[in-house]
Amino acid sequence: MTHTPSFFARLLLRSLLERKGRVTVALASVTLGASVIAAFVTLYVDVGAKMSRELRAYGANFVVEPGESRRSLTGEAEQALRSLLPAERLVGIQALLYDVVELQGRRLVAAGMAFDQIRAVTPYWQLSGNDGAGIPATGCLLGRDAARKLGVEPGHEVELVMEARRHRCAVTALVETGGAEDGQVFLPFGEASTLFARPGEIDLLLASIIGALEEAEGLARALEQRAPGVAAHPILKLSRSEGIILEKVRAIVYVAVVLITASTFVSLLIALLAMVSQRRREIALMKALGATDRRMRFHFLAEVAITGVAAGILGLAAGYGLANLIERVLFATAVSFRWWLVPLVPAVAVLISAAGALIPLRMVTRLHPALVLKGDY
Amino acid sequence: MSVICLENVVKQYGEVRALDGVNLTVERGEWLAIMGPSGSGKTTLLNLLGCLDVPTSGNVIIDGRKVAGLDTDGLTALRRETIGSIFQQFHLVPYLSALENVMLAQYFHSMADAAEAARALEAVGMGERLHHKPSQLSGGEQQRVCIARALVNYPAILLADEPTGNLDRANEEVVLELIRGFHQRGQTVILVTHNPEIARCADRMSVMSYGKLRACADASPAGPAATGDECAPRP
Structure with missing residues (x-):
């Protein structure tokens, strides 16, 4: 004996194949909607981290200074900060040591720093005169205004004097920031410590971190507890702007998802209405043969659910591709695949299909x- | 015991009275032919007998069950269990084979059974055409599939609306022979036709006119007399 479920499956298959055109329209409409929803949900989740990383082009957004009771920081503060932040949220950290030195008889501010952190923490610095060779690891960097006043050019050797201590270095590049840095000289942190005779000391830590303002404030509180005697705080004007931009981007994504869901619903509704109109005689016949309304609804919903699941799976794949494309264009990175979208997108597609039905x-x-x-x- | 009993049945569509106080009793195993011009109310009467509609007033009792007390699902169940239908336009599902069209009636009745559906098609001479789609069948063949579909669930009553209306003479004979065979097994047949020759195959003939069963006469000398005193619903 042939079992009823297999006939039900056969009936569904025949019915779907019979109306390939209309089923394709319904499938395409839900697939399109599901793919855009999948892409936007992926972006919605990713956009915070990605935008935050992009906004790091504005430079450091987190400052650690000595507390009122201390003259300077130590390496412990930097270690504590690193230990509190996952590596993927720390774009860069710059330890700075300042003092005043003499160069060709003129007094100017000298800063010790890690040259390899310049791009991460102060990416807006313009370096010139080193033939695009990148940021050198040795030598010193001279502010553009200071270089002009002193008549120094890249490649020249200069001598920095502080009390009885002297430090000779070759100027490897000129620095232009539009700020106070244009009148300063920069040398590797270790050499600065020796020249200033302040071994183990740090005046200021500048960090570029990924995260919302609230997270940065939480980090500051945690750091102050972990390393007593330090004062940490986010740079508010940057963190707040970041938050506002992220909020707006997320709102746009949210509105887009709602509009796309609505338009998918409407186009599916039109396709299904046309399908029912086309099948009036068939439905009437089935009822005349003894199909109850409940059975007809079940049959129709099963067709819609199959279309919804298929559209959800296709939409998930297409949406992942679309999200990847958008992220590559906007952020030059690949999108991370979210496994929870695998059940979610087909479920949403089925829900939209059921609502449209x-x-x-x-x-x-x-x-x-x-x-x-x-x-x- | 009558299998169909209508008592003073009225069906009103707005201002139009499609059935106007119809009384009818059909005995189990009887073959009744209903004739009448278009618009006389034959379709409305068949809708009521097929449990596709309910009367505005009056009683319709099918196989001992009162139609007036049934909801949509109850009407569907009664139709499924009791009625087999043959349509003038065949109404086969175009994307299903002959076998699947017959299985469709089984599926909605209880459970699809390919072997039994094939036997029903063999019984109407369609054993060689099981897997043909309706578009690959002639009109006579399509009607035979329709008859197999109507009979596969062993209904108590067969309703046939102009079953030979779209057929040539040879196929008309085949279809009538199949209906005759069903009747000879003791089943009830209600057949609507414009053709007096076909109507004369029945035990009895009624004529619909302006919503009334205007005349009622035995179509054949052997036909049982219809009475109106055995209309009590089954307990």
Whole structure:
């Protein structure tokens, strides 16, 4: 004996294949919606971290200074900061040591720093005169205004004097920031410590971190507890702007998802209404043969669910591709695949399909076989 | 015991009275032919007998069950269990084979059974055409599939609306022979036709006119007399 479920499956398959055109329209409409939703949800989740990373081009957004009771920081503060932040959220950290030195008889501010952190913490610095060779690891960097006043050019050797201590270095590049740095000289942190005779000391830590303002404030509180005697705080004007931009981007994504869901719903509704109209005689016949309204609804919903699941799976794949494309264009990075989207997107596609099927289902229920088959029965 | 009993049945569509106080009793195993011009109310009467509609007033009792007390699902169940239908336009599902069209009626009745559906098609001479789609069948063949579908669930009553209306003479004979065979097994047949020759195959003939069963006469000398005193619903 042939079991009813297999006939049900056969009936569904035949029915779907019979209306390839309309089923394709319904499938395409839900696939399109599901793919854009999948892409935007992926972006919605990723955009915070990605935008935050992009906004790091504005430079450091977190400062650690000595507390009121201390003259300077030590390496412990930097270690504590590193230990409190996951590596992927720390773009860069710059330890700075300042003092005043003499160069060709003129007094100017000298700063010790890690040259390899310049791009991460102060990416807006313009370096010139080193033939695009990148940031050198040795030598010193001279502010553009200071170089002009002193008549120094890249490649020249200069001598920095502080009390009885002297430090000779070759100027490897000129620094232009539009700020106070243009009148300063910069040398590697270790050499600065020796020249200033302040071994183990740090005046200021500048960090570039990824995260919202609230997270940065939480980090500051945690750091002050972990390393007593330090004062940490986010640079508010940057962190707040970041938050506002992220909020707006997320709102745009949210509105787009809502609009796309609505338009998918409408186009699916139109396709399903057309499908029910086309099948009036078939539905009437099935009812005349003894199909209850509940059974007809189940049959119709099963067709819609199959379309929804197929559209969800196709949409998930297409959405991942779309999200990847958008992220490559906007952020030059690949998107991370979210496994929780695998059940979520098909489920959303089925829900949209089921919602789109509500009105057509009412048509199926209200269809009176006697009226449709009128004159023939 | 009558299998169909209508008592003073009225069906009103707005201002139009499609059935106007119809009384009818059909005995189990009887073959009744209903004739009448277009618009006389034959379709409305068949809708009521097929449990596709309910009367505005009056009683319709099918196989001992009162139609007036049933909801949509109850009407569907009664139709499924009791009625087999043959349509003038065949109404086969175009994307299903002959076998699947017959299985469709089984599926909605209880459970699809390919072997039994094939036997029903063999019984109407369609054993060689099981896997043909309706578009690959002639009109006579499509009607035979329709008959197999109507009979596969062993209904108590067969409703046939102009079953030979779209057929040539040879196929008309085949279809009538199949209906005759069903009737000879003791089943009830209600057949609507414009053709007096076909109507004369029945035990009895009624004529619909302006919503009334205007005349009622035995179509054949052997036909049982219809009475109106055995209409009590089954307990």
